[in-house]
Amino acid sequence: MTFSGWLTIVLFVVILSALAMPLGSYMAKVYGGERVFLTPIFAWPERFLYKVLRVDPKREQDWKSYAKSLIIFSLAGWLLLYVILRTQDAFFVPHAANPLAYHSAPWNVTFNTVSSFVTNTNWQYYSGDTTMSYLSQMLGLTVQNFLSAGVGIVVAVALIRGIVGRSGKSLGNFWQDLVRTVLYVLGPISVLGALLLVSQGAIQNFSTYLTAHTLTGVTQSIAMGPVASQEVIKLLGTNGGGFFNVNSAHPFENPTAFTNLVEMMLVLIIPAALVFTYGRMTGNRRQGYAIYATMMVMFLGAVVVAYIAEAHGSPAQHAAGLHTHVISGSGGGNMEGKEQRFGVAGSALFDVVTTVTSCGAVNSALESFTGIGGAVPFANLSASETIFGGVGTGLYSILLYVLLAVFIGGLMVGRTPEWLGKKLEAKEIKLAGLGILITPLAALFATALATASHAGRASISELGKGPQGFSETLYAYLSQSNNNGSAFAGYTGFIQPNAGNVGSHGVTFADVLGGLVMLFARFGPMLFALAVAGALVGKRVTPAGLGTMRTDNTTFVVLLIGVVILVGALTFFPALLLGPVVQGLTGHLY
Amino acid sequence: MRRDIVTSVIGIVVLTVLLGLVYPLVITGVSQVAFPGNANGQKVYVNGKLVGSKIIGQSFKTVVLEKNGKPKEEEKEVVTEADPKYFQSRPSATEGGAYNAAASTFSNRGPNDKATEEADAENIKEYLELNKPYDPGLATAKIPVDAVSTSGSNLDPEISPANARIQAHRIAAKRQLSVSVVDGLVSKYTDARGLGFSGEPGVNVLELNLALDRLTGGTA
Numbered sequence: 001m002t003f004s005g006w007l008t009i010v011l012f013v014v015i016l017s018a019l020a021m022p023l024g025s026y027m028a029k030v031y032g033g034e035r036v037f038l039t040p041i042f043a044w045p046e047r048f049l050y051k052v053l054r055v056d057p058k059r060e061q062d063w064k065s066y067a068k069s070l071i072i073f074s075l076a077g078w079l080l081l082y083v084i085l086r087t088q089d090a091f092f093v094p095h096a097a098n099p100l101a102y103h104s105a106p107w108n109v110t111f112n113t114v115s116s117f118v119t120n121t122n123w124q125y126y127s128g129d130t131t132m133s134y135l136s137q138m139l140g141l142t143v144q145n146f147l148s149a150g151v152g153i154v155v156a157v158a159l160i161r162g163i164v165g166r167s168g169k170s171l172g173n174f175w176q177d178l179v180r181t182v183l184y185v186l187g188p189i190s191v192l193g194a195l196l197l198v199s200q201g202a203i204q205n206f207s208t209y210l211t212a213h214t215l216t217g218v219t220q221s222i223a224m225g226p227v228a229s230q231e232v233i234k235l236l237g238t239n240g241g242g243f244f245n246v247n248s249a250h251p252f253e254n255p256t257a258f259t260n261l262v263e264m265m266l267v268l269i270i271p272a273a274l275v276f277t278y279g280r281m282t283g284n285r286r287q288g289y290a291i292y293a294t295m296m297v298m299f300l301g302a303v304v305v306a307y308i309a310e311a312h313g314s315p316a317q318h319a320a321g322l323h324t325h326v327i328s329g330s331g332g333g334n335m336e337g338k339e340q341r342f343g344v345a346g347s348a349l350f351d352v353v354t355t356v357t358s359c360g361a362v363n364s365a366l367e368s369f370t371g372i373g374g375a376v377p378f379a380n381l382s383a384s385e386t387i388f389g390g391v392g393t394g395l396y397s398i399l400l401y402v403l404l405a406v407f408i409g410g411l412m413v414g415r416t417p418e419w420l421g422k423k424l425e426a427k428e429i430k431l432a433g434l435g436i437l438i439t440p441l442a443a444l445f446a447t448a449l450a451t452a453s454h455a456g457r458a459s460i461s462e463l464g465k466g467p468q469g470f471s472e473t474l475y476a477y478l479s480q481s482n483n484n485g486s487a488f489a490g491y492t493g494f495i496q497p498n499a500g501n502v503g504s505h506g507v508t509f510a511d512v513l514g515g516l517v518m519l520f521a522r523f524g525p526m527l528f529a530l531a532v533a534g535a536l537v538g539k540r541v542t543p544a545g546l547g548t549m550r551t552d553n554t555t556f557v558v559l560l561i562g563v564v565i566l567v568g569a570l571t572f573f574p575a576l577l578l579g580p581v582v583q584g585l586t587g588h589l590y
Numbered sequence: 591m592r593r594d595i596v597t598s599v600i601g602i603v604v605l606t607v608l609l610g611l612v613y614p615l616v617i618t619g620v621s622q623v624a625f626p627g628n629a630n631g632q633k634v635y636v637n638g639k640l641v642g643s644k645i646i647g648q649s650f651k652t653v654v655l656e657k658n659g660k661p662k663e664e665e666k667e668v669v670t671e672a673d674p675k676y677f678q679s680r681p682s683a684t685e686g687g688a689y690n691a692a693a694s695t696f697s698n699r700g701p702n703d704k705a706t707e708e709a710d711a712e713n714i715k716e717y718l719e720l721n722k723p724y725d726p727g728l729a730t731a732k733i734p735v736d737a738v739s740t741s742g743s744n745l746d747p748e749i750s751p752a753n754a755r756i757q758a759h760r761i762a763a764k765r766q767l768s769v770s771v772v773d774g775l776v777s778k779y780t781d782a783r784g785l786g787f788s789g790e791p792g793v794n795v796l797e798l799n800l801a802l803d804r805l806t807g808g809t810a
Contacts, residue, residue, distance in 0.1 A: 257789025329752030
């Protein structure tokens with residue numbers, strides 16, 4: 001560990017908080033229909049889009065109508081993406097769009113990929129550099145990076161409206177919320193972010209791959225492409241699917257330690273800001289601060305453990321005789337699978353940032369993290385997106401937990417639980433409980449199926465012996481059910497002997513199971529969150545009395561952390577013991 | 591229902607054009623005008639010949655030839671050996687030979703795998719054989735971790751300053767320079783931490799080797 005490593009972590013948190021607060025207020029204004037500084041620029045395009053889309057933004061939708069629009073729109077996106085990916089080498093696609101003449105991936109891998117991008121997961125069995133045409137990356141994947149992020153955000157906004165709604169049924173208008181998200185939030189930040197990344201060395205072109213002749217007379221082929229425009233929304237929308245196979249470890253995606261900071265900031269900025277949006281929209285900013293504190297405590301805990309574990313080095317390195325401590329001119333630590341420019345701190349922090357959110361981008365090989373360092377992403381995923389979480393998904397996930405915590409707190413003091421003046425009754429608690437349970441259920445069920453069957457074990461990598469093989473499997477389904485997308489990348493669902501998909505085939509079991517898990521664990525909790533919003537929106541508000549349990553003080557923060565950890569730990573601890581914990585504690589080589 | 595379907599179909603098409611064509615093309619256009627070097631991958635030319643990208647690592651090994659002049663192969667892979675007069679990059683395990691920047695990949699070596707220990711041990715052996723004759727004090731325990739472990743992208747353009755300073759002894763001997771001259775070059779091509787505090791300092795291997803060639807002439 002180094003001083004600069006700790007300083008990076010501290011400054012990152014400070015800058016993040018300083019940026020998230022104003023963005024949160026800004027987003028509250030956008031969704032509240034207030035005037036913001038971008039209104040003069042986007043008011044006209046906004047009206048134009050409503051006209052083209054035949055949307056009446058004034059039409060108010062109840063939760064069922066809102067959910068219906070959301071599901072149908074997602075389905076339309078799914079179908080279009082499937083067609084785009086399966087026809088990337090068709091006769092009508094111009095050469096410039098696919099300069100390397102890559103064929104399409106087979107149906108099973110495409111099913112997985114499409115489900116993955118529409119659900120904001122960006123789990124990737126394919127490798128971008130050897131599978132996707134430039135057009136597929138832009139027209140297909142980039143678009144869903146925007147739209148799946150938008151869909152997540154609007155659900156959170158609808159839930160807030162349900163919580164603060166004074167009467168009636170309306171949760172707002174899905175189309176209006178989606179259009180505003182794209183125009184006022186995701187669009188402008190993406191344009192600025194993409195240009196910032198290019199100014200630091202990320203690439204953005206349509207050249208064919210380069211052929212270089214190195215100093216020692218060897219030829220080197222170098223992948224190219226429109227990277228920066230996709231990179232920025234991959235992070236900002238907590239999508240995580242890299243242009244290249246090695247994601248943000250690739251120098252063309254993440255060229256310097258400075259861009260590494262920028263990229264981590266892009267990942268966390270919207271999930272963090274939405275917490276403040278919530279505080280502002282409820283009319284009590286302390287509600288937002290309490291949730292922010294809850295998330296930040298768990299986040300920092302994860303970062304500290306990951307950094308210490310990775311700085312220690314791995315059992316395999318020690319067995320080989322390496323000393324992994326800091327020496328002059330080297331930060332030491334477990335540098336296997338990590339880039340020199342990021343070092344151990346920049347890698348551990350990135351890892352936590354992208355696994356607490358549903359981003360799943362990686363700037364280092366998670367599979368090569370030490371047992372305990374690798375247990376951190378597991379623990380983060382076990383928290384089911386409550387530690388910041390994906391854009392929108394994080395906020396509605398933690399709000400479901402808040403509901404649960406208020407209920408448990410109410411039981412403990414023996415009073416009818418109340419939340420922001422609204423009485424919580426059996427219906428809301430049932431809906432929230434089911435919404436919370438879907439993700440872990442999908443993860444554990446799929447893992448059990450995959451470890452117990454030959455078809456499932458076929459995906460485990462050659463090197464994944466003993467607990468590592470189990471870790472790979474568990475991580476794969478945990479990541480897909482949380483719509484995260486990061487991977488212990490040895491786990492495979494796609495066999496590709498040659499670049500460009502000639503002779504390639506998918507592993508149907510892993511592809512289809514994973515695809516279904518992603519869809520189920522994305523839209524299931526979403527519908528329950530909207531149903532909770534629908535149940536809350538019409539409730540009468542009673543003023544808080546002396547005996548009302550507050551949800552904006554330290555006691556509640558502690559209670560909420562307790563509930564999140566308890567649910568996560570009780571659900572996943574037995575499974576975690578079999579994989580990463582065994583490796584971390586024994587130091588045994590397999 | 592029908593209304594939702596109509597809006598969804600129009601919506602997905604319109605937004606696909608806006609976000610999937612207009613947005614990336616605008617970014618490409620602006621980038622190509624404002625930052626053409628970066629946007630095209632910071633290509634490095636020597637005498638008009640493309641030798642690589644400044645920020646993509648490359649191998650400084652040469653192909654071992656059989657007596658008949660053909661490349662030597664073992665287990666279907668071309669055998670290479672380090673060119674001792676160049677600084678060596680970190681080990682790379684991309685498919686189709688090290689530093690294949692058309693197919694980036696993680697090595698996925700687990701922390702508790704025997705295979706990882708074996709790979710590390712082999713890299714250590716190679717590193718010692720290459721450098722110990724010129725730096726007699728070198729021992730396994732003194733090798734910086736980055737020098738013998740693969741990077742995340744397997745395309746890392748940098749090595750740690752400690753790694754470079756060990757190799758500087760060999761470079762100085764091979765190029766008949768004083769160690770202090772080589773160390774000076776190493777310092778010159780060491781990138782500072784991001785914003786002064788973030789990440790680790792790293793030495794850009796390609797730039798350093800090009801500077802050496804300029805100093806002592808050619809790649810002969």
